[in-house]
Ligand code: FES
């Protein structure tokens with residue numbers, strides 16, 4: 001019998017998930033489908049599939065979902081996201097990025113168009129009812145925001161439902177000018193349950209205690225969280241001479257000096273918007289106590305890189321890692337059961353725990 005978790009919807013009464021959640025192997029396993037397979041995952045940007053004929057295989061959340069998919073741009077200049085698994089006997093179709101007019105399985109020669117449609121197969125003349133709909137490559141739901149691409153194995157909600165409130169809230173950002181900056185992208189291996197990493201991300205409560213340099217750049221008193229159905233947005237106003245956004249009149253933040261917008265989408269998507277661009281953090285559980293975090297940087301204004309709140313992301317990350325790894329060790333203590341939420345500072349973790357518990361109970 002699977003453990004049951006409940007979180008009071010009223011933050012002023014609610015307790016956190018109990019410590020045992022973080023070592024519950026069954027909950028971790030169930031989370032793969034309940035949380036991750038049904039979510040939208042960042043898969044890269046348009047520049048990878050710029051020209052017709054380009055084919056780029058991708059693994060959806062390697063180490064967790066391991067779902068082989070492939071991005072293609074066909075001769076009509078249409079972008080497709082397809083299953084990268086041959087419909088004959090399940091061979092992985094493309095093994096590396098290439099330029100092709102069609103996809104041919106090297107096991108027994110089945111051929112598909114770049115739109116995923118079955119084209120031909122040797123030795124199948126006598127097969128009855130062949131080809132049928134199931135012989136085409138499955139289409140994988142694909143979505144785009146500016147140059148950024150997202151895919152989902154079996155979405156629990158449309159991309160518009162999940163990301164719409166954020167896309168509307170920050171529609172004025174020059175996202176289309178953002179360019180991938182591979183030199184600044186980083187990967188971190190964190191020895192903790194992935195949910196502890198997310199918990200930490202979801203509150204600014206610890207900033208004055210843990211992040212001295214960041215605390216000097218933002219006005220902690222104005223730090224706040226706006227909650228959406230599928231995620232939330234943390235907003236930090238700038239302090240002193242720190243570079244900030246200048247939101248247009250169409251924004252509810254017009255007139256405010258916003259230092260950063262930190263968006264989290266359930267369960268593992270983090271989009272951190274700074275005056276210079278966006279840092280995308282993808283949280284990837286590799287096991288119940290090991291999490292890989294990728295920082296992928298897109299820049300639209302290089303000149304602002306040095307003087308904003310997002311200037312030294314590596315330092316902030318190391319400060320966070322140290323804390324969550326200590327929580328990982330503390331949370332299993334025989335003397336710890338569960339905690340409470342600050343009603344003014346922990347709306348994010350409260351929302352996250354509710355979402356985790358509700359989806360497991362489903
Ligand atoms: S598995 Fe692809 S043709 Fe047989």
Ligand SMILES: [Fe+2]
Nearest residue numbers: 200206211320
């Ligand atoms: Fe932090």
